Amino acid sequence: MEYSNLISQLLKGHPRAAARLITFVENDIEAAEEIVNSIYEHTGNAYILGITGAPGTGKSTFISTLIKIYVEQGKKIGIICVDPTSPLTGGALLGDRIRMKQLFSIDNVFIRSMANRGQLGGLARATEDVIKILDAYGCDIVIVETVGVGQSEVDIFKSAHTVVVLLVPGLGDDIQAIKSGIMEITDIFVVNKMDLPGADKKIAEIQQMLEFKKNYKYDSKEISEKFAKIEQWTPEITKVNSKIGENFDELLGLIKKHKSFLEESGVISNYLKNRITNETIQILKYKLTEKVEELLNSDKEIGKYIDQAIKKSLDPYSMANLIIKMLGLEK
Amino acid sequence: MTEHDKIKQDKEEWENSISLKKERKQSFRNLSEIEINRLYTPNDIKDFNYALDLGFPGQYPFTRGAYPNMYRGQLWTMRQFAGFGNAEQTNKRYKFLINHGNTGLSVAFSLHTIYGIDATDPRALGEIGKEGVAIDSLKDMQTLFDGIDLSKISTSMTINGPASILLALYIVTAEKQGHTPDQLRGTIQNDILKEYIAQKSWIFPPEPSMRIIIDTIEYCAKYVPQWYTISISGYHIREAGSTAVQELAFTLADGFAYVEAALERGLDIDDFAPRLSFFFNSHNNFFEEVCKYRAARRIWARHMKNKYEAKKPESMRLRFHTQTAGVSLAAQEPENNIARVTLQALASVLGGTQSLHTNSFDEALCLPTENAVKIALRTQQIIAYESGVTDTVDPLAGSYYVEWLTNKMEEEAENYFQQIEDLGGVIPAIKANFFQKEIANASYKYQQEIENRERTIVAVNQFEQREPCSVPLLKIDEEIANEQIRKLNKLKEERDNKKVNEKLERLKEAAKGTENLMPFIIDAIREYASIGEIINVLKEIFGAYHEDSIY
Amino acid sequence: MSKERKIKVLCCKPGLDGHDRGVKVLARALRDAGMEVIYTGIHQTPDDIVNTVIQEDPDAVMLSMLSGSHNAICPIIMDKLKEHGIDDVLVAVGGIIPDEDKTFLESHGLKGFYGPGTDLKTIVDFVKNNLKR
Incomplete structure (x- = not known):
């Protein structure tokens, strides 16, 4: 096995081995398959925190303060910072690591920057695998941090036990952004920079938004299942000042409270079921897309179908059904 | 017809009369990206007083x-x-x-x-x-x-x-x-x-x-x-x-x-x-x-x-x-x-x-x-x-x-x-990275213009002639650093350290309040406190700055 | 997730020098060439840099140095990387590096040595062509 050496080092807690393995799962699904297969039994110990907030909400300072407290408690922390890939060039500037002051010892805190590489679902799968590696590496807590608050975060955060969304007083349109994206899976709303005027107003706005949500009826079965945990958990709202660590006691209490809720209410089994289902869906999506693309590019038969479609003698739905047949996936 | 109208009319005629359209560049811009006109006349400073x-x-x-x-x-x-x-x-x-x-x-x-x-x-x-x-x-x-x-x-x-x-x-x-x-x-x-x-x-x-x-x-x-x-x-x-x-x-x-x-x-x-x-x-x-x-x-x-x-x-x-x-x-x-x-x-x-x-x-x-x-x-x-x-x-x-x-x-x-x-x-604009972003954008744009040869730097992106350069260079002897360290250590042994600490302690107290710090710094200097020692004392009170680096 | 492997580059400013115009311009140029770039910010100690290399696992490390401290600092970084068994990462230094220091730095495994006025494309190509993995 190509990765066995690295994996045995990973399980002993070597940071370099963790970093190498992360590179492999990021770049290559076959590697990911092999690696996850070997480490899977060693995962499941880490508590996963999803943290997001629009630019300007002070995420890095917030996370730095949080890490400091956890490290003082003797915990080992992994952080995955996700930054956007430029759609034009495919490149990315990964910035957040520098914004978290490097006051942490490499033994306790492992920070890894990732570009989202802009593929549908691909990021969620890679993130899930990176979480597993950090879990097997021995992290007690894995923080997944993203820049946005939109729909793309929802997929990534399906893996998280607790999702924290950061807001700040003043910023006008952040509530709107949340409504159209991540609101339904947020467990704790945090108003950062509570020293600024308008913090309480912001809390009131969030409360108002959540009221509105209560009246909202999900009619899609899929959605209501996905958000099953929310039906019994009323999202908490708190405020902090990350610069001086103010009110973090309360925040940590809320995270704990949510953790106990998951365990005691039995929602955790629901969560795990959802997480594994989602993960499998992501992998299937990827694998099937890859297979289909391969087929589309190489199979002569399909070339003929496309010609027929151009001549209007075959419509795209019928063509898709033919391809499903070719893949042996016929209903 | 006012003088300005006359100049305007004459300028238009002048621009039409000769073939001015064939120019080396489509637009001439200075380093602030301000577009520079072909010719300036009194009309360009009409309200000049x-x-x-x-x-x-x-x-x-x-x-x-x-x-x-x-x-x-x-x-x-x-x-x-x-x-x-x-x-x-x-x-x-x-x-x-x-x-x-x-x-x-x-x-x-x-x-x-x-x-x-x-x-x-x-x-x-x-x-x-x-x-x-x-x-x-x-x-x-x-x-x-x-x-x-x-x-x-x-x-x-x-x-x-x-x-x-x-x-x-x-x-x-x-x-x-x-x-x-x-x-x-x-x-x-x-x-x-x-x-x-x-x-x-x-x-x-x-x-x-x-x-x-x-x-x-x-x-x-x-x-x-x-x-x-x-x-x-x-x-x-x-x-x-x-x-x-x-x-x-x-x-x-x-x-x-x-x-x-x-x-x-x-x-x-x-x-x-x-x-x-x-x-x-x-x-x-x-x-x-x-x-x-x-x-x-x-x-x-x-x-x-x-x-x-x-x-x-x-x-x-x-x-x-x-x-x-x-x-x-x-x-x-x-x-x-x-x-x-x-x-x-x-x-x-x-x-x-x-x-x-x-x-x-x-x-x-x-x-x-x-x-x-x-x-x-x-x-x-x-x-x-x-x-x-x-x-x-x-x-x-x-x-x-x-x-x-x-x-x-x-x-x-x-x-x-x-x-x-x-x-x-x-200060709020600094914390919002306003200046830093404006500067980073301008410098990247300038560099790209040089690379695209929209701006010429002689012998760098035009008329280049790759020759090994043979300018005599000034070298700083690495021994200077060791000597500097020795000197400072020696000074710290020889001075009256009790007095130094006393003055530094007073400076620290002053920093906590609102008094003018200059007399306290001067006092510490007189006793040969080092720059690093003074800064460290002040850092204890004032903290250190960290940049939200943007690029 | 993509089939083609992305090149990941760490751009650093070791030492006390704060002149970061060049390294920031370079970071953007590498990004525009399709690479994933991390800039560490200024004032990085050799330990900071090596720790970041360990965790981020970049393909290349670009050190920007203009204050003349390259001969003192670069070999330390290289030694510490070696201590951690990292030998498959391209480490380049640029900025103001006099010709006569190049041999010394090369003997410690450093490459590049691009100075003021270098075409960004030259550096991008250099990175692409000198990766060690």
């Missing part, structure tokens, strides 16, 4: 110059920035420069001094004496100025984070030579805002830094009246990649921020404003630079008079030092830099600079050698004594192009002031 917009040199709004007869009275100070290795070596270089006609000293400090850490600190590794002279304590300062009468020369010190400490060192060094503080002339850069914006050698967060700066202003107003307390600097903003307009606007905005902070302390504007001075860059685009200086004087005068209600003309008069653009020097065919520096120097003289540093042609490769420094100084002397440009005041005034561009730069700077105000002022 001589009395309001220009006035007479030495009079409000000072557009034509800070002083009435400018260089006919006194040439600018030829002030070559110098410092390297240890205090003995730099002392020798100063004496060399003074012997060749340098009329003021300008101290470049070692990076570890700039950051306020001792030579013995592990972070100083590899940096000691490389970019400037290594100074750790009063001992080094006394060596640096050995045999140089501090009551006779004016000294500019490029120092910001620990500026108050270096000023204290200078005062005590002069004291040991037998001079009183009121005899001293010189400048400390002391401009912390541009450190957050561009140069990055900060120590404390903005708020305590501003307090220390206002302390020095207050102290000097009382005891060192001939000292220039801040040199508000655009130089580094430009070096970090800004445009000329950004340099102009951000520097003056910093200046206004210091004025506001001093007013808040309760100081009278006419007591401190005359001791503020400026420091600008001179880059490649000749007229753009000339107009930048002229616009700077006018903007400053107008704001000081109208917004801050200064009464003394000296408070409204902007004076500045210039350094030619280090960033414009090329490593390819370095001798060409002599021509670049000449043009840049000429622009600053035609823009009315009060003092000037000309870069040495080898500075893209290393610290300047003695020969290269001499050529740079000779360049200034040739402009001053041979070219004739000093014979009359502000010779470019009245040029349609120059007046139009001066107006345009003022207008664009005012736009920036508005944006900064909308963000809540300079």
Whole structure:
């Protein structure tokens, strides 16, 4: 096995081995398959925190303060910072690591920057695998941090036990952004920079938004299942000042409270079921897309179908059904 | 038909009559991305009012110059920035420069001094004496100025984070030579805002830094009246990649921020404003630079008079030092830099600079050698004594192009002031990364234009001739660092450490309150406390600054 | 997730020097060439840099040095990387590096040495062509 050496080092807690393995799962699904297969039994110990907030909400300072407290408690922390890939060039500037002051010892805190590489679902799968590696590496807590608050975060955060969304007083349109994206899976709303005027107003706005949500009826079965945990958990709202660590006691209490809720209410089994289902869906999506693309590019038969479609003698739905047949996936 | 209509009509005819459309470039833009027209006429400065917009040199709004007869009275100070290795070596270089006609000293400090850490600190590794002279304590300062009468020369010190400490060192060094503080002339850069914006050698967060700066202003107003307390600097903003307009606007905005902070302390504007001075860059685009200086004087005068209600003309008069653009020097065919520096120097003289540093042609490769420094100084002397440009005041005034561009730069700077105000002022704008982003965008754009050959840099992206360069380089002996560390350790053994600790403890107590810190720093210096020790004590109270790095 | 492997580059400013115009411009140029770029910010100690290399596992490390401290600092970084068994990462230094120091730095495994006025494309190509993995 190509990765066995690295994996045995990973399980002993070597940071370099963790970093190498992360590179492999990021770049290559076959590697990911092999690696996850070997480490899977060693995962499941880490508590996963999803943290997001629009630019300007002070995420890095917030996370730095949080890490400091956890490290003082003797915990080992992994952080995955996700930054956007430029759609034009495919490149990315990964910035957040520098914004978290490097006051942490490499033994306790492992920070890894990732570009989202802009593929549908691909990021969620890679993130899930990176979480597993950090879990097997021995992290007690894995923080997944993203820049946005939109729909793309929802997929990534399906893996998280607790999702924290950061807001700040003043910023006008952040509530709107949340409504159209991540609101339904947020467990704790945090108003950062509570020293600024308008913090309480912001809390009131969030409360108002959540009221509105209560009246909202999900009619899609899929959605209501996905958000099953929310039906019994009323999202908490708190405020902090990350610069001086103010009110973090309360925040940590809320995270704990949510953790106990998951365990005691039995929602955790629901969560795990959802997480594994989602993960499998992501992998299937990827694998099937890859297979289909391969087929589309190489199979002569399909070339003929496309010609027929151009001549209007075959419509795209019928063509898709033919391809499903070719893949042996016929209903 | 009015005269303007006539000119307009004639110009249109002229443009139609000859084939003007075939030009080398589609558009001609200066380094601030301002589009430059084919020809300027009186129509481009229609509302021009001589009395309001220009006035007479030495009079409000000072557009034509800070002083009435400018260089006919006194040439600018030829002030070559110098410092390297240890205090003995730099002392020798100063004496060399003074012997060749340098009329003021300008101290470049070692990076570890700039950051306020001792030579013995592990972070100083590899940096000691490389970019400037290594100074750790009063001992080094006394060596640096050995045999140089501090009551006779004016000294500019490029120092910001620990500026108050270096000023204290200078005062005590002069004291040991037998001079009183009121005899001293010189400048400390002391401009912390541009450190957050561009140069990055900060120590404390903005708020305590501003307090220390206002302390020095207050102290000097009382005891060192001939000292220039801040040199508000655009130089580094430009070096970090800004445009000329950004340099102009951000520097003056910093200046206004210091004025506001001093007013808040309760100081009278006419007591401190005359001791503020400026420091600008001179880059490649000749007229753009000339107009930048002229616009700077006018903007400053107008704001000081109208917004801050200064009464003394000296408070409204902007004076500045210039350094030619280090960033414009090329490593390819370095001798060409002599021509670049000449043009840049000429622009600053035609823009009315009060003092000037000309870069040495080898500075893209290393610290300047003695020969290269001499050529740079000779360049200034040739402009001053041979070219004739000093014979009359502000010779470019009245040029349609120059007046139009001066107006345009003022207008664009005012736009920036508005944006900064909308963000809540300079410090909030720094925290929001406003300046940093503007500069990063401008510098990337400029670099791309060079790469795409939209802008030509001779022998860099056009007319290249790859030849190995054979310029003799100045090397800094690594042994200098070890010696500096030994000296400092020895000093710490020999001084009265009980007294040192006592003075440092008092400084710390003062830092917790609101008292002026200068007397406490001076007391600690007298006992040979090192710069690093003083900074560490202050850091305990003020904390350290961390940048939200953007790129 | 993509088939083609992305090149990941760490841009650093070791030492006390704060002149970061060049390194920031370079970071953007590498990004525009399709690479994933991390800029560490200024004032990085050799330990900071090596720790970041360990965790981020970049393909290349670009050190930007203009203050003349390269001979003192770069070999320390290289030694510490070696201590951690990292030998498959391209480490380049640029900025103001006199010709006569190149041999010394090369002997410690450093490459590049691009100075002021270098075409960004030259550096981008250099990175692409000198990767060690």
